[in-house]
Amino acid sequence: MQYTPTDEIQIISILLIGISLLVLMGIAIILFFYFSRKKIIKTELEKANLQIAHQQEVLQASLQTQEAERKRIAQDLHDDISSKLNIVSLNANFLTDQNITPQEAIKLGGSIAKVTATVLESSRRIAHELLPPALEKFGLVPALEELCDQVEECGTLQVTSRFQYEEGIFSKEEGLHVFRIVQELVNNTLKYAKAKTISIALVAEKNTVTLQYKDNGKGFALEDGKKVKGLGLSGIENRAAILNATVEIVSAPGEGMQVVLTKQTN
Known part of the structure; x- marks a missing residue:
């Protein structure tokens, strides 16, 4: 069967059209995967950013809680221990006075012992609040x-x-x-x-x-x-x-x- 020049042109046109369609389909597939991948990457980045934001919130919450606890402990130390130790120091200074009478010395010694016992109890309470022994030992x-x-x-x-x-x-x-x-x-x-x-x-x-x-x-x-x-x-x-x-x-x-x-x- 012989092809005329017109037939050959038609065949070439069909082949070119077919090749063009294949190229277009290839480009479409490539673009589809490209944009799909881009969307997946964007979603993953958004998810990662949300996780980072959540971690930052948790960290900030942790820092706020720790700071609040530090302030509370500092206040307890000041109110329950520092002020009482000042009383002990003042009474101890009175004991060094050469003109103090034995009765006054006994009274001051009793006051020092009483305040010291209170300070020890406050120290135990603060230590207990920092880490309860039952929690540490038993759960x-x-x-x-x-x-x-x-x-x-x-x-x-x-x-x-x-x-x-x-x-x-x-x-x-x-x-x-x-x-x-x-x-x-x-x-x-x-x-x-x-x-x-x-x-x-x-x-x-x-x-x-x-x-x-x-x-x-x-x-x-x-x-x-x-x-x-x-x-x-x-x-x-x-x-x-x-x-x-x-x-x-x-x-x-x-x-x-x-x-x-x-x-x-x-």
Whole structure:
């Protein structure tokens, strides 16, 4: 079969069109993968930026919590120890007076012994607050049980507790943050709530640990409560951020307070 010049031109045209289509399809595929990859990279960058932002927030929360604790410890040291040591120093200087009578010396010695005993007790209390011995030696649940016992010994509050938790789920540092949260909540109840009962639960189920705290006190408007530094709600939220946990605080005047902290575990 012979092809005429016209037929050859048509065949070449068809081939060129086919090649052009293939080239266009190739370019389209390349552009598709390019923009898809670009979108994936953009999504990954956004995710990485969110993670960095979250880490920065957690770091900032940690620094704020640490700074608040430093201020509290410094205030305790000043109020409970420094002022009393000044009294000891003053009385000791009086003892060096050559004109002091034996009776006055005995009185000053008794005062020094009494103030020194108070300073020692304050030192033990501050050391206990820095790192509760029960938490260090036995773990989170024994430390919380000890805290509950101490509250009940005051005689003004009835405490109910439920602990369904195995030691080791939280690291020591995480356990300390959980203990501090409960400790802050108890202090708030004792100082402000005028409550009669407290309930505390720490429950680990599957991959979730939940801390629940509730009192039947006078409660408060949540927005107002967050503005009151004495309540320490920001510190509780900061510790929750450090734990990478969620925290829900519910309260209203006359309805007590409830706090639920939830953390996902591996």
